[in-house]
Amino acid sequence: RHLATLPTLRADGTPHVVPVAFTWDADAGVLRITTNRASVKARNARLPGAGGGAPRAAVCQVDGGRWLTLEGTIEVVEDEDEVADAVARYARRYRPLDHNPERVVLRLTPDKVMASTYMA
8 A cells, every 4th residue: 555644734733643544646636635524634724825816735655665645725626426436546547446425535646746866
């Protein structure tokens, strides 16, 4: 499993960091994380960002000396088609998920990419 960390900001500005599984949609240029509607990360993704703008987050993955961070805006998506697509992508990358009517998608649209230059 290729897990990553997802830091989001609480209302008081402190970070909430959790491990997440994610999928990358190259065609749409977005990263998706499935979660429960009431999760802390989903609640944080609904908060306004700095200066009232869109909330921001980052997904960070480390594998030995290699690492990748995708940073950008994050939003909660409840559209049934997008949730179903995210669940299907997750099943292909990780494993099938049980049905969960409370599932939503956190969609991160990166505008900053940072990575190591380590080559194995």
